[in-house]
């Protein structure tokens with residue numbers, strides 16, 4: 001009997017070692033869809049907004065899920081830091097490099113260096129100027145179309161509430177980071193639609209760098225000069241809209257009523273503001289790009305075909321559907 005128990009103990013110990021070995025294998029072993037574990041360098045631009053935090057979390061979680069060794073670098077909004085990080089990734093001979101370009105120009109040389117080193121590149125969330133042969137794929141939104149959607153939404157809403165034929169409809173704009181595709185293309189999309197409605201006049205436009213604090217500050221300046229005549233605010237992201245809402249309330253006007261506000265991203269803070277009646281609409285820009293990035297990386301490294309543009313899925317929300325959508329929001 002004693003011998004049988006001893007044998008059982010030995011068997012259980014052996015089984016637990018095999019199990020531990022198995023776990024070890026899955027956390028340190030191979031990347032999903034690959035015969036080995038791959039290394040990805042990721043150059044993120046910073047942590048300027050709720051959206052960006054959600055994007056970073058998505059990238060980190062997906063890398064873990066795919067069992068990819070992620071080398072993550074935060075550029076603090078400086079292209080110079082991104083170039084340095086990418087050069088370091090090249091030296092480390094990573095398998096693939098993903099990056100979100102803080103601005104759209106100045107990438108040709110570094111992307112050529114990646115090519116020369118035989119390292120594929122994935123451009124994430126913001127596009128760059130230049131031919132799409134510079135990188136393997138772009139994963140993200142049609143940013144200009146986001147701008148068009150925002151302006152179309154506004155025109156329809158202003159007509160619905162009977163303010164669309166006011167002449168002039170005075171519009172102010174809080175832009176994102178100067179030179180970023182997210183700012184340039186949203187502005188271009190908005191202007192393309194507004195150009196068809198000559199009574200809509202953009203009376204002020206300035207950057208708030210995608211941050212809540214600067215959104216508030218710049219809106220305060222707009223209000224100081226034109227406070228009583230502003231009809232509409234376009235904010236290139238929800239964070240700046242939320243900052244501006246505070247400024248408008250402090251000034252003594254009602255955000256969402258006196259001043260109609262349309263922004264981008266559709267983060268949870270925007271839903272709170274829409275449900276409170278202070279923000280009118282938010283055009284979604286999906287930050288949960290991590291799984292698409294990892295999937296594309298594996299496809300590229302296993303020589304499977306990958307489209308030059310992998311679009312993210314997006315909707316648009318306003319005060320009519322915000323409360324119903326809120327429980328399903330992940331960021």
Ligand code: AHR
Pocket residue numbers: 048049050051052125126182210236237238239264265285
């Ligand atoms: O590039 C996407 C933009 O960058 C988001 O709209 C904004 O919130 C972010 O910081």
